[in-house]
Amino acid sequence: MTMTTQEHPVQSADVLIIGAGFAGLGMAIRLKQAGIHNIIILERGTQVGGTWRDNQYPGAACDIPSNLYSYSFAPNPDWSRSYSGSAEILEYIHSMVRDFELHPFIQFEKNVAGIEFDEQHGLWHATTDKGERYSARATVLASGPLSNCSLPNIPGINDYQGKKIHSARWDHAYDLSGKKVAVVGTGASAVQIIPELVQQVDHLTVFQRTPGWVLPRVDLATPEWNKALFRTLPGAQYMTRQALYGVHEAMALALIWRSPLTAVAERVALMHLRHQVKDRWMRRQLTPDFRIGCKRVLMTNDYYPALQQPNCKLITWPIVQMTPKGIRSVEGIEHQFDCVVFATGFDVGKAGAPFSVKGLNGRDLDDEWQIGAQAYKSISVSGYPNLFLTFGPNSGPGHNSALVYMESQLDYAVKGIQKILQADLLALDVNASAQSAFNRNIQKRLAKTNWNSGCKSWYLTDDGFNATMYPGFATEYLAQMSQFKEKDYHLVQAG
Numbered sequence: 001m002t003m004t005t006q007e008h009p010v011q012s013a014d015v016l017i018i019g020a021g022f023a024g025l026g027m028a029i030r031l032k033q034a035g036i037h038n039i040i041i042l043e044r045g046t047q048v049g050g051t052w053r054d055n056q057y058p059g060a061a062c063d064i065p066s067n068l069y070s071y072s073f074a075p076n077p078d079w080s081r082s083y084s085g086s087a088e089i090l091e092y093i094h095s096m097v098r099d100f101e102l103h104p105f106i107q108f109e110k111n112v113a114g115i116e117f118d119e120q121h122g123l124w125h126a127t128t129d130k131g132e133r134y135s136a137r138a139t140v141l142a143s144g145p146l147s148n149c150s151l152p153n154i155p156g157i158n159d160y161q162g163k164k165i166h167s168a169r170w171d172h173a174y175d176l177s178g179k180k181v182a183v184v185g186t187g188a189s190a191v192q193i194i195p196e197l198v199q200q201v202d203h204l205t206v207f208q209r210t211p212g213w214v215l216p217r218v219d220l221a222t223p224e225w226n227k228a229l230f231r232t233l234p235g236a237q238y239m240t241r242q243a244l245y246g247v248h249e250a251m252a253l254a255l256i257w258r259s260p261l262t263a264v265a266e267r268v269a270l271m272h273l274r275h276q277v278k279d280r281w282m283r284r285q286l287t288p289d290f291r292i293g294c295k296r297v298l299m300t301n302d303y304y305p306a307l308q309q310p311n312c313k314l315i316t317w318p319i320v321q322m323t324p325k326g327i328r329s330v331e332g333i334e335h336q337f338d339c340v341v342f343a344t345g346f347d348v349g350k351a352g353a354p355f356s357v358k359g360l361n362g363r364d365l366d367d368e369w370q371i372g373a374q375a376y377k378s379i380s381v382s383g384y385p386n387l388f389l390t391f392g393p394n395s396g397p398g399h400n401s402a403l404v405y406m407e408s409q410l411d412y413a414v415k416g417i418q419k420i421l422q423a424d425l426l427a428l429d430v431n432a433s434a435q436s437a438f439n440r441n442i443q444k445r446l447a448k449t450n451w452n453s454g455c456k457s458w459y460l461t462d463d464g465f466n467a468t469m470y471p472g473f474a475t476e477y478l479a480q481m482s483q484f485k486e487k488d489y490h491l492v493q494a495g
């Protein structure tokens with residue numbers, strides 16, 4: 001249904017999904033499977049894929065096994081290796097669009113500027129930066145928590161005259177061969193980039209602020225017989241997925257809480273370091289000074305060897321400033337580069353969405369979350385009826401596949417949306433008391449986790465509030481999401 005008003009016609013749907021990455025596309029699939037077809041997906045880019053479209057840096061791959069880092073409702077028997085590269089994951093996402101015929105629902109280059117709830121009509125209105133207008137009974141935010149990259153606040157960064165590349169906006173047209181290149185950052189993106197760059201460039205300098213914990217990983221090519229087995233016996237692939245899930249669940253015991261297994265995991269990481277780095281001084285520079293699990297654990301076999309290549313140098317002196325020609329570190333030396341790669345992470349400041357979200361009585365999600373983002377079960381926020389978040393507050397796994405968590409969020413949202421449409425509700429709004437009780441419990445449990453054990457990470461706000469991670473096993477999260485407790489919501493009937 002399209003009605004013409006003012007300059008842009010309002011396009012209406014039952015469900016508006018913002019973002020065409022893993023979450024948004026998965027949401028559309030589950031809605032279609034539930035018989036809900038009146039869907040619009042708004043995507044600010046020109047292609048689907050979200051994080052896997054954006055993160056095309058050399059070496060980009062997933063550090064969770066592909067059989068687990070995929071949707072159970074869209075199994076892929078043809079993964080080429082245990083841990084697939086970004087190109088293969090992006091192709092998987094494209095195959096979902098083809099197989100589930102999602103193209104008709106997606107509108108590209110629609111950069112949402114804001115959404116607002118219309119209490120009287122029980123509708124969410126969305127406007128893009130070009131003034132295009134949409135309205136829907138329910139809205140799903142699927143714009144991704146790590147979709148906005150930003151350069152770090154290093155003094156003089158704008159004075160630097162050489163090439164600047166952020167890991168999530170790789171410039172493939174820029175030829176790195178023969179160049180002097182710096183990488184700032186040693187997190188999950190950097191440890192994948194560095195082993196690739198060291199092979200391409202003349203000289204690579206790595207600026208490390210905090211060494212992370214590094215665990216080895218077993219990454220094998222999938223034999224053809226294995227693919228054939230998964231194709232003919234989907235149950236075998238399902239069993240493999242369940243086994244991988246179980247192994248990752250066990251890792252929670254080491255990574256989320258301090259337990260004897262935490263010490264075992266640290267020992268394994270230190271053995272890996274000792275095995276791969278023979279130089280004592282370098283080992284010291286690479287030894288973390290916080291408990292494993294506090295920050296994201298790095299899974300790689302190639303990173304330490306890359307740092308020891310003759311054309312690679314690790315600098316642990318803090319960066320003082322950038323100059324027109326390079327980077328000055330605290331010991332006073334100016335290091336000159338043709339190109340600086342920033343593997344420095346993302347702007348997670350806007351916890352809900354990178355645009356304004358206005359709920360009942362004009363309340364603003366960003367304002368409300370200034371003192372810390374919170375939601376009920378990570379998906380509903382009191383005062384924002386008929387809105388469903390993906391990767392919302394406290395839904396982050398530290399040990400298991402984000403897509404397992406995601407799948408349970410999609411199915412929860414389907415239940416809520418079905419309720420809105422079938423009961424013809426104007427509003428399905430979670431009770432503030434249910435939300436508060438839920439968050440009190442989450443924060444109590446978080447206080448006992450490794451994430452809150454003293455290190456700095458993007459999981460925490462500057463004042464140490466953790467609105468990112470879920471303090472439990474994936475199994476607990478899935479159990480929580482499997483129940484839609486209507487009594488925790490306030491229902492407003494139309495008419």
Ligand code: N01
Nearest residue numbers: 061062063152185186187188189190209210296343344345
């Ligand atoms: O970013 P990060 P990322 N001066 O924030 C350093 C996901 N991911 O892009 O540790 C100097 O982890 C910073 O130093 P420090 C995953 O969820 C998944 O690597 O803060 N250094 C750190 O070393 C991950 O957690 C995969 O002291 C500065 C680095 O930059 C998330 O994305 C792969 C600095 C930033 O590390 C983000 O990872 C890759 C400064 N001013 C990423 N500012 C998978 O495989 C920052 N740093 C699924």
